[in-house]
C-alpha cells in the first residue's frame with residue numbers, strides 16, 4: 327500500500343509527498359518530531375507536520391542563510407545560530423576558515439539527537455570542537471549577551487509554537503545588542519507568496535533597529551512551493567562591502583553570480599515591502 331504525507335500550505339492548498347518509510351517519530355515537550363524518507367526528496371525532518379529540510383534541496387537554503395551574511399562580514403569569528411538543530415546551517419558556517427566559535431541554540435534536544443542519527447550529512451558537523459550546543463529558548467539566550475557575536479543566523483521554524491517570539495521586534499532589539507559594533511544578522515522570513523504580511527512586519531521592525539537592512543530570496547522547492555525570503559540587518563557593512571566568494575569552497579548553489587545578484591528582487595517582492 328502506498329503511503330502519502332500531506333503538508334498543509336494554506337487553508338486552500340495541500341501538497342502530498344510519497345513516503346518510502348518513517349525512520350523516527352516522537353513527541354517532544356515542544357513538538358512532534360518525525361524523520362521520514364520521501365520517495366523523491368529523500369530523508370527529511372518534519373516538525374508538527376511541517377517539512378523543515380530534505381536531503382535533496384537543503385543545500386539551497388543552508389548556503390543562502392549562511393554565506394550571504396558571512397561573506398558580508400569582513401572577518402567572522404564568533405557566530406550564533408538560533409534554531410537550526412538539524413545542523414545544516416552550522417555545517418555551512420564552519421566552511422569559513424576564520425571561524426573560531428559557533429554557538430547553536432536549539433530549544434528542542436530531540437531535533438538534534440534525531441538528526442545526528444538520521445541526517446548525519448547535516449548534523450555530523452556538531453561534533454566539531456568549535457561548536458557549542460545549548461538547549462534553551464533563543465529569545466532568552468540573546469537577552470543575556472552583549473556585543474559578543476560577529477554574525478547571528480536565525481534558522482527558526484515557522485512563526486507558530488516555540489518560534490513565535492523569534493519573529494517579533496523585541497527579539498531583534500536583543501539581537502542588535504548581542505552583536506558587536508560591526509555585526510550583522512540574517513533570519514529566515516518565510517514565503518513571499520503566502521506570508522507577505524509577516525515579511526512586511528519583520529522588515530519594518532528591522533528597519534527601525536538596524537541602519538542597514540536587505541531582503542533576499544532563494545528558490546527552495548521544499549518550502550511552500552518555491553520562493554523563500556531571508557532578511558538581513560547590519561550595523562556597519564553594506565552589500566558593496568562583501569568579500570568575494572571563494573571558489574575553493576565549491577558550494578552547490580552559492581557562486582559569484584548568485585553573490586552579485588543576491589539582493590536583486592522581483593518586482594512583486596519590492597512592492598510587498
Ligand code: SAM
Pocket residue numbers: 356373377378379387408409410411412431432433434437462463464465481482483484487488489490491492514
Ligand atoms: N530550515 C527550516 C525551515 O525554514 O523550515 C528551519 C529549521 S528547523 C531545524 C528550526 C528549529 O528551530 C527547530 O528545530 C525548532 O525546534 C527550533 N526553534 C523553534 N523555536 C525556537 C526557539 N524559540 N529557540 C530556539 N530554537 C527554536
